[in-house]
Amino acid sequence: MPAAINLPLMNNDERAAVGTCYKQQGSDAALALGHKLVAGEIRQQRMDAWRAACLQNPQGILCCARGGQRSHIVQRWLHEAGIDYPLVEGGYKALRQTAIQATIELAQKPIVLIGGCTGSGKTLLVQQQPNGVDLEGLARHRGSAFGRTLQPQLKPGKF
Structure with a gap:
């Protein structure tokens, strides 16, 4: 996406660990592990980056691959920090499907x-x-x- 800023909730290693935990122990354990991995100073650093991005891009929108828990967690943390930032429900996948459908409809006009x-x-x-x-x-x-x-x-x- 043009002008998109990539500020993920978890890095690749953290995401892999949470994914493995999800497959082996279920969603509650994976969520708990995710909160444990992204806590304290790590959470604060990521919050600082998100806060700066939101302030520099007030018309922006949060968007992730599928619009799941990760993007909702980031949105909630931003809200708790006093920043209300919109979220693409369903993530990039839903956004892409909407664009494809609009293109199909437009082609018929x-x-x-x-x-x-x-x-x-x-x-x-x-x-x-x-x-x-x-x-x-x-x-x-x-x-x-x-x-x-x-x-x-x-x-x-x-x-």
Whole structure:
């Protein structure tokens, strides 16, 4: 995901230990082990990193692979620290499924492509449409024919 910040609750070793415990002893034992592994100074360091990320990205959203206990624990700890931060229910997996479904639905709708000479009013026409999407504007793909200040053009993955 563009601009995503990876700040996991557990490192790979901790996650592996909790996963093994889950398979051998069940969810309660795994949860207890997770809390034991991410406690004290380790928890504080991770909380400091999450707090800083939340303050630097107030429009952000918590998201993990499946939206399970780990992301809910992080959200709860942030709430206890006075930071209410939204969470993607179902995690990246649900987000991806929603995007796939939206793409399928969009493919069934008619698309109108507007073309014309520079200065003919294409952008204004697109902006007047209830569902108009100005791809050139989103990509910052503008010429300087009319003296507008140029903004750097975005790379395809950023728009």
